[in-house]
Amino acid sequence: MPAEVKSPRARYREQTRAEIKAAALQQVAEGGATALALTRIAKEMGLSGPALYRYFAGRDDLLNELIRDAYDDLAQAIVRVGTSTVGTPRTALHALADACLDWATAEPHRYLLIQGTPVPGYAAPPDTLERARAALGPFLTVFAAGDPVDAYRPTVDEMAVWLRQDGAVADWVAAHTDRPAHEAAAATALAGAVVAWSQLHGTVSLAVSGQYEGMGHRPRTLLTGQMDALADGFRLT
Known part of the structure; x- marks a missing residue:
């Protein structure tokens, strides 16, 4: 099917929106999300x-777009x-964690937009949930091969209840694991992914916000040890 041909007006609108977002990101990079000012952007762009x-309907509408992106x-x-x-689930886990750390340290101002509340009173649009799940999905695939030790069994049990209660989550897990929600592997995959995401973003957030400065270690060294310990906890090969 041939690609849709956009009118000059539509192309101009897309280009202008992109320029506005680029100017907004520059403001965020310089002063954080609270520095975002549409009047200043308008002045800079003439x-x-x-x-x-x-x-953009307002500041929050623009923030929504930046967060989605x-x-x-x-x-x-x-x-x-x-x-x-390629390789083992353990190797894949390390590669996924490194990819997140690499992106966040290269784009710290954008990473901080999607962690927590960028400005007081702001509420992210509902569709960011699906976008967050897209980033978490590959971790489900890794942990579907897991066999959790006893310390993680309570978390696996709670994930099994969640899968039974939430059809959307069950479908999401199944799409990444090829395992129906009632199978133990599905709950294991979800538990491993949630624990990995928690540990990963704890370390990455502290690194990006400069909390590790002067502590004598590299965030990647800490993250590698955390992912190895987690892989051991789920007996990933």
Whole structure:
């Protein structure tokens, strides 16, 4: 099917929106999300305030787009590694964790947009949940091969209940593991992915926000040890 041919007006609108987002990201990089000011962006671009609002309804609308883009880029970085990694589940786990750390340290201001609340009172749009799950999906594949030690059994049991209660989560897990929700491997995969995501973002968030500076270690060294310990906890080969 031939690609849709966009009108000059549509192309101009897309280009202008992209330029607005680029200017917004520059502001965020320089001063954090609270520094985002649409009036300043309009002035820099030679637009009037009302003209800019034809492209974004307000600050939160612009933030929504920046957050969606950040989630999509992070997911692409992780999925790209997940689909190209060969070897054992343990090797794949390390590759996925490294991909997240690499992206976050290269794009710290964008990473911080998707962790926590970027500005007081802001609520992310509901569709960011699906974007976050896209980034987490490859971890499900890794842990589907796991055999958790006793310490992780309570978490696996709780994930099994979640799978029975939430059809959307069950479908998401099945799509990445080829295992129906009632099988133990599905709950194991979900438990491993959630624990990995928790440990990963704990370390990455502290690294990106500069909390490890002066502590005498590299975040990647810490992350490698955490992922190895987690792989041991799920008996990944």
